[in-house]
Structure formats: structure tokens, C-alpha cells
Amino acid sequence: xxxxxxxxxxxxxxxRKQHGIVAAIxxxxxxGPEARRLRELGFDEGVDVEVLHxxxxxxxxxxxxxxxxxxxxxxxxxxxxxxxxxxAAAE
Amino acid sequence: xxxxxxxxxxxxxxxxxxxxxxALTGARQKVGNYPGVxxxxxxxxxTLDDGRPVELVDLxxxxxxxxxxxxxxVTRDVVTGTQDGERLPDALVVVVDAANLDNHLxxxxxxxxxxxxxxxxxxxxxxxxxxxxxxxxxxxxRELGVPVIPTVAxxxxxxxxxxxxxxxxxxxxxxxxxxxxxxxxxDIVTLQRRARDIATAATLSETPVRRWTHMLDGVALHPxxxxxxxxxxxxxxxxxxxxxxxxxxxxxxxxxTALQAFITSxxxxxxxxxxxxxxxxxxxxxxxxxxxxxxxxxLFILVLEASGYMVRAAFLMDRVMASVGxxxxxxxxxxxxFACAIPGIMATRTIDDEKDxxxxxxxxxxxxxxxxxxxxxxxxxxxxxNTQVLPFVGLQGLVMLGLYVMGIVGAFVxxxxxxxxxxKGVSSGxxxxxxxxxxxxxxxxxxxLWSRAQIFLKRAGGIILISTVILWVMLSFPKPPEGSKVSPxxxxxxxxxANGIAPVFAPIGFNRDIVLAxxxxxxxxxxxxxxxxxxxxxxxPDSNQGGKAMVExxxxxxxxxxxxxxxxxxxxxxxxISTIAVTRRETNGWKWPAFMVGYLFxxxxxxxxxxxxxAVFAGL
Numbered sequence: 143x144x145x146x147x148x149x150x151x152x153x154x155x156x157x158r159k160q161h162g163i164v165a166a167i168x169x170x171x172x173x174g175p176e177a178r179r180l181r182e183l184g185f186d187e188g189v190d191v192e193v194l195h196x197x198x199x200x201x202x203x204x205x206x207x208x209x210x211x212x213x214x215x216x217x218x219x220x221x222x223x224x225x226x227x228x229x230a231a232a233e
Numbered sequence: 234x235x236x237x238x239x240x241x242x243x244x245x246x247x248x249x250x251x252x253x254x255x256a257l258t259g260a261r262q263k264v265g266n267y268p269g270v271x272x273x274x275x276x277x278x279x280t281l282d283d284g285r286p287v288e289l290v291d292l293x294x295x296x297x298x299x300x301x302x303x304x305x306x307v308t309r310d311v312v313t314g315t316q317d318g319e320r321l322p323d324a325l326v327v328v329v330d331a332a333n334l335d336n337h338l339x340x341x342x343x344x345x346x347x348x349x350x351x352x353x354x355x356x357x358x359x360x361x362x363x364x365x366x367x368x369x370x371x372x373x374x375r376e377l378g379v380p381v382i383p384t385v386a387x388x389x390x391x392x393x394x395x396x397x398x399x400x401x402x403x404x405x406x407x408x409x410x411x412x413x414x415x416x417x418x419x420d421i422v423t424l425q426r427r428a429r430d431i432a433t434a435a436t437l438s439e440t441p442v443r444r445w446t447h448m449l450d451g452v453a454l455h456p457x458x459x460x461x462x463x464x465x466x467x468x469x470x471x472x473x474x475x476x477x478x479x480x481x482x483x484x485x486x487x488x489x490t491a492l493q494a495f496i497t498s499x500x501x502x503x504x505x506x507x508x509x510x511x512x513x514x515x516x517x518x519x520x521x522x523x524x525x526x527x528x529x530x531x532l533f534i535l536v537l538e539a540s541g542y543m544v545r546a547a548f549l550m551d552r553v554m555a556s557v558g559x560x561x562x563x564x565x566x567x568x569x570x571f572a573c574a575i576p577g578i579m580a581t582r583t584i585d586d587e588k589d590x591x592x593x594x595x596x597x598x599x600x601x602x603x604x605x606x607x608x609x610x611x612x613x614x615x616x617x618x619n620t621q622v623l624p625f626v627g628l629q630g631l632v633m634l635g636l637y638v639m640g641i642v643g644a645f646v647x648x649x650x651x652x653x654x655x656x657k658g659v660s661s662g663x664x665x666x667x668x669x670x671x672x673x674x675x676x677x678x679x680x681x682l683w684s685r686a687q688i689f690l691k692r693a694g695g696i697i698l699i700s701t702v703i704l705w706v707m708l709s710f711p712k713p714p715e716g717s718k719v720s721p722x723x724x725x726x727x728x729x730x731a732n733g734i735a736p737v738f739a740p741i742g743f744n745r746d747i748v749l750a751x752x753x754x755x756x757x758x759x760x761x762x763x764x765x766x767x768x769x770x771x772x773x774p775d776s777n778q779g780g781k782a783m784v785e786x787x788x789x790x791x792x793x794x795x796x797x798x799x800x801x802x803x804x805x806x807x808x809x810i811s812t813i814a815v816t817r818r819e820t821n822g823w824k825w826p827a828f829m830v831g832y833l834f835x836x837x838x839x840x841x842x843x844x845x846x847x848a849v850f851a852g853l
Contacts (some may be wrong), residue, residue, distance in 0.1 A: 176662045181421045181425065182296035182297050182339075182421065183296070183336070183666060184336045184425060186366060186426070194450065197549060202548075203552070207668060209336055210332050210333050210335070210366075210389055212446070212666070214551070214561070214664065218833060
């Protein structure tokens with residue numbers, strides 16, 4: 143694992159099509175059921191994620207790929223997820 | 234044992250449980266594609282290889298044994314043997330999506346830990362292979378310690394192997410849970426990591442290929458193209474309802490008119506003829522005419538669900554829904570409510586948050602359901618001139634659109650107010666798995682449509698026929714004495730009741746005929762049309778020539794402000810006993826249906842009044 147200084151960004155700001163590894167999830171920022179559902183959908187440290195789509199210009203939800211699944215999240219939730227971008231993601 | 238063994242189908246949403254259930258039992262069931270379309274207990278019969286019958290039950294999709302919606306609670310309670318009215322299953326068939334193993338295996342591990350005999354159906358292996366994923370079922374079976382059968386439910390592949398394994402698995406004898414209290418407290422993260430390790434071990438090769446779903450989502454979820462596409466689909470849907478249905482409606486209308494003419498010519502003028510022609514045929518015919526429109530609307534909704542697009546629509550709509558305190562999830566039940574509020578209210582079971590769900594239930598009746606169409610069509614046809622406002626845009630269509638918009642605006646305002654008052658609480662989030670796109674299985678769509686048609690025809694033949702006949706009886710008796718100046722309707726029992734209530738509705742411009750139509754229309758909205766038909770048929774027995782006469786009668790007896798107020802009333806009024814009943818069932822009591830009826834009637838009265846007086850002052 144990467145031990146260099148923290149280069150992680152929030153999933154909310156991860157550029158589209160840029161892969162990343164979940165570095166940390168701030169569970170305390172999430173409501174109980176929300177945190178559980180996030181875990182159930184497979185969000186966990188060390189998992190590969192990618193932002194696929196951002197909804198309409200404003201503050202709509204984002205769609206991201208986790209594992210082989212596509213999941214829609216609100217930005218507030220995505221903001222609680224820190225991601226370390228992985229260099230040169232293979233297509 | 235005397236009863237047939239019980240086998241439950243369990244799995245994550247979108248694993249293809251319903252499709253597997255249909256394939257194994259041939260039972261009639263709706264197959265959809267947004268998480269949790271299976272909301273009721275669906276049971277069917279399966280015969281094992283040794284001839285033993287097995288009862289197969291299809292459980293709602295769940296992500297874990299910790300329920301976060303009423304749906305998932307049922308699943309947990311059945312597999313732990315604590316569900317009322319269901320015994321502990323003798324075996325579980327855990328359905329997993331082959332292309333989504335690392336996620337689905339976690340729930341599988343939880344289920345295996347319960348201690349019931351388990352068979353894993355590794356479903357949709359064909360789609361996984363199309364996506365460049367090769368799996369080893371033997372490795373998976375070894376790691377999980379249970380049999381694993383690759384299946385493709387929609388192509389009926391792997392079913393024989395599954396049945397063979399079940400024959401060995403289902404033994405007649407007592408089954409006990411390993412953890413009798415049903416609490417599987419394993420840490421979700423630990424289970425998830427174990428699931429990922431197993432998935433990696435069972436994966437032979439994984440080559441990323443261009444996935445259809447990603448390409449389609451590139452358009453469907455695009456910040457600009459996405460909303461445009463959604464609007465276009467909505468437009469096409471309503472366009473289809475009004476234009477595609479027309480030839481079929483004309484056909485049905487012609488049939489009923491012919492039947493009416495036939496009976497009129499064959500039977501002597503008698504009470505029986507009046508009952509058949511004025512009561513039964515006019516009443517039921519006026520409603521059945523709308524079957525094509527209702528089926529086209531349901532066709533769109535079933536296809537949108539089954540293809541996986543519905544969840545994309547929820548994604549696009551989340552922003553808008555959040556502005557009134559709801560989530561994108563509420564969009565799916567609300568869209569279904571355009572067809573009928575009953576499936577719409579039932580679809581709210583997939584909303585995790587209780588307050589969110591309640592708000593959605595309370596506003597669902599404001600979506601213009603198909604039962605309002607007969608009323609709108611009749612009144613608009615009679616009172617709104619068929620002039621072109623713009624090329625391809627007629628005034629009648631514009632008024633119809635306005636009524637739909639009025640319902641949507643009303644629903645949004647209601648949600649906004651409710652979320653700040655009676656259903657106050659923190660806004661729940663929006664987190665949803667987006668399933669792969671799939672071609673709808675036409676057989677399943679056909680089954681869904683057929684069951685809708687049956688429900689509608691049963692309504693027409695049951696509740697609508699009965700209320701129409703009762704109304705006819707009450708309108709026909711007592712008969713005015715020979716030579717009386719009083720009209721037969723005013724003299725009748727129903728006419729007297731209506732005249733008594735009429736003063737309540739006079740301030741909003743409603744006449745006696747409307748009051749007469751509103752009372753039986755509590756049974757179902759469409760009855761209003763049938764009721765008006767019956768009133769005029771009895772009041773004016775000479776005009777027996779079908780729909781045209783009804784329009785002439787309306788024009789002669791109603792003012793334009795009255796007609797507009799009547800339309801506005803129907804936008805808001807909760808005139809449907811079935812909706813009230815389903816709300817009672819879904820909210821476990823009379824409190825919320827009573828509240829819903831109260832606030833909707835108040836809104837209907839106020840809005841109809843405002844419409845009436847605005848129209849009067851505008852000199853219409």
C-alpha cells in the first residue's frame with residue numbers, strides 16, 4: 143500500500159473516469175442506516191472505485207462503479223469517502 | 234411430514250430471483266429490474282425429480298439480514314422462521330448475480346451461517362461471460378461449502394441441475410437453525426472481505442470489455458442528454474396513451490353502441506330494458522372504453538421497469554425530489570401512480586425511510602391516474618373547443634396537460650408542506666444500486682399486462698357494475714306520478730338525497746347532477762362518467778343514441794365554470810375506495826388514510842371553488 147503523504151481526495155471531487163482506491167470512510171459523518179447501506183453496497187477501505195456520471199449540473203447525485211456494480215450516491219455521502227487516485231487506469 | 238417442503242428463493246436485489254422463480258414454477262409474476270420489485274409473497278409449486286412436490290416462495294431482495302425496509306424485514310423474518318403466516322423453509326436457494334459476486338456473496342455467507350440447507354444458483358452466467366468474466370463454480374462451491382449451480386433463468390438453463398440438487402437437499406425431517414435467535418452478528422466488513430476473497434478465488438479470468446450498460450448510461454445519465462431523453466420518454470408515453478389507444482377505443486365504443494341498439498330493438502320498452510341499457514351497458518361501457526389507454530400506460534411502466542431504465546430516471550429526478558424533501562426513489566412509485574395509485578403505493582415499500590415513504594404514499598393519489606381519464610376526456614370533449622393553439626398543439630390537449638401538471642404541482646406543494654409538518658424529519662439519503670440494462674422479457678411483460686387487464690375488467694364487472702345498478706335503482710324509484718311536472722330524477726330517491734346535499738357544493742358551482750355523480754364515484758372515479766350517463770338516460774329517455782347525446786346534455790345543463798370546477802375537483806379528490814384501503818394496509822391503521830382523505834377533500838373543495846369563481850369573474 144501507498145505509504146507516501148496523504149494524496150487522497152474526496153470521492154465527490156474525483157474526476158470522471160479516474161480510478162481510485164478507497165483510503166478512508168468517515169463513518170461518523172453518515173447517518174446510521176446510510177452507513178450500513180454504504181457498507182452493504184461494498185464500500186470499504188482498499189476497494190477500487192470510479193466516478194461514472196454526475197447528475198445534472200447542480201447538486202444532483204453521482205453514479206460510481208464499485209467492484210462490478212454501479213451505485214448512485216448523493217454528494218454529501220460521496221464527500222465522506224476519501225479516495226487515493228490510482229495512476230494510469232487501464233481502460 | 235404432511236405439508237410439502239418449503240423452499241425459499243433469497244438473494245440480493247437484481248440477482249434475477251423473480252425470473253428464476255418464473256422459470257421454475259411457470260407462475261405468473263411481475264419481473265422488474267429496480268431493486269425490490271418483488272414486494273408480495275409469491276409462491277408456486279415445483280415438482281422434484283422423485284415426484285415430491287415442493288412449495289417455492291420468492292422472497293423480496295435484500296442486501297443483508299439487517300433489514301432497512303419493510304421488504305427486507307419480510308425476508309429476514311422468513312429465513313429466521315419468525316415471519317407470521319410462514320413456516321421455516323426446509324431449504325434456501327440463494328440466487329447470486331454471477332457478474333456481481335463480491336457483493337452478493339456477502340449476503341450468501343450470512344444466509345449459509347443460519348444453518349439451513351443452502352443451494353446457490355449462480356445466475357446470469359451468460360451476461361457475466363459477455364462482460365468478460367469467467368468463473369469456476371467448483372471453486373465457489375468448495376469455498377462456500379454448499380452446492381453451486383450455474384443458471385440462466387431467462388433462458389431456462391441450469392434448471393434441471395438445480396432441481397436435481399434440490400431433490401438431494403430437501404430431506405423430509407426437522408430442520409433447526411444453527412443460531413436459533415436468528416441474530417447473525419458477524420461484522421459486515423469482515424464478511425465483505427471474506428466474500429471478496431472467495432470471488433477472487435472463483436474468478437478464472439476477467440477481461441474488461443466495453444459494457445453495454447456503460448455505453449447506454451453515457452447517454453441516459455448525461456447531464457444534458459439524460460434529462461432530455463427522460464422528457465422525451467415521458468412525452469412519448471403520454472402521446473401513446475392518447476393517440477395509439479384511439480382506434481381500439483372506437484372499436485369498443487362501437488361494440489357497446491351496437492349492443493345497446495340490439496337490445497333496444499329486441500326487447501319491449503320495460504324496466505328490464507331500462508336497467509340493461511341505461512344501467513348496465515351505459516355504465517359499464519363508459520368505463521371499459523378506457524381499457525386500451527390503461528394498458529398502454531402500464532405497458533410503458535412495465536417496460537421501463539424491466540429494462541432497468543426506471544432507476545436511471547430516479548437518479549435524474551433525485552435533485553428535483555430532494556427540493557421537496559423526498560428522494561429519487563419516490564419517483565418510481567409516483568410514476569406508477571400515473572397508471573394507478575394502488576401499485577404506486579405498494580411500490581413505496583422499497584423506500585427505506587419511514588417518513589419518506591409515508592409522504593410518498595400521501596401524495597401518490599395526486600398523480601393523475603388512468604381512472605381520471607374517462608372523466609377528463611368526457612368533460613374536455615364537451616366543453617373545450619377543439620381548436621389549434623399552435624401547430625400540432627390543440628386546446629383540448631393543452632387542458633389535459635394542464636390537469637396533469639396541476640396534479641404534479643399539487644403533489645409537490647403537498648410534499649413540501651407535509652415534510653415540514655406531519656412527516657417532519659431529516660431527509661433520508663439516496664443510495665441505490667443501478668442494475669444492468671436488460672431486454673424486457675416479453676412474456677413477463679405480457680403476463681403483467683394481462684393481470685392489469687383482469688383487475689380492471691373485474692373492477693368494471695364488480696364494483697362499477699354494482700354501484701351503477703344501485704344508482705340506476707335509486708334514480709328510477711319512486712317514479713313521479715303520471716302527468717307530474719317534476720323530473721323523474723328529482724322525484725327519485727337518489728335525486729332527493731342529492732338535492733339535500735347540493736347546498737354544500739353550491740358555493741363551488743356544483744349542480745345536482747354532479748352531486749349525484751360524486752356519491753357513487755367514491756367507489757371508483759370512473760363511475761362518475763357512468764353515473765352521469767345513467768342520470769341523463771333516465772332524465773331524458775328519448776335520447777338513446779350513445780355518447781353524442783351525453784355531450785349535448787352536458788353542454789345544455791352545465792356552465793363552463795362548473796365544468797372547469799368539476800375537472801379541478803377530480804385533480805385532488807380522493808375518490809377511490811381501493812386507494813384508501815391500500816393506504817390503510819400499508820400504514821397499518823386508519824390514522825393516515827383518514828388524514829389523506831381529509832386533506833385531499835379539503836384541497837379539492839378549495840381548488841374547485843377557486844377555479845369556479847375565477848372562471849365566473851373572467852366571464853367564461
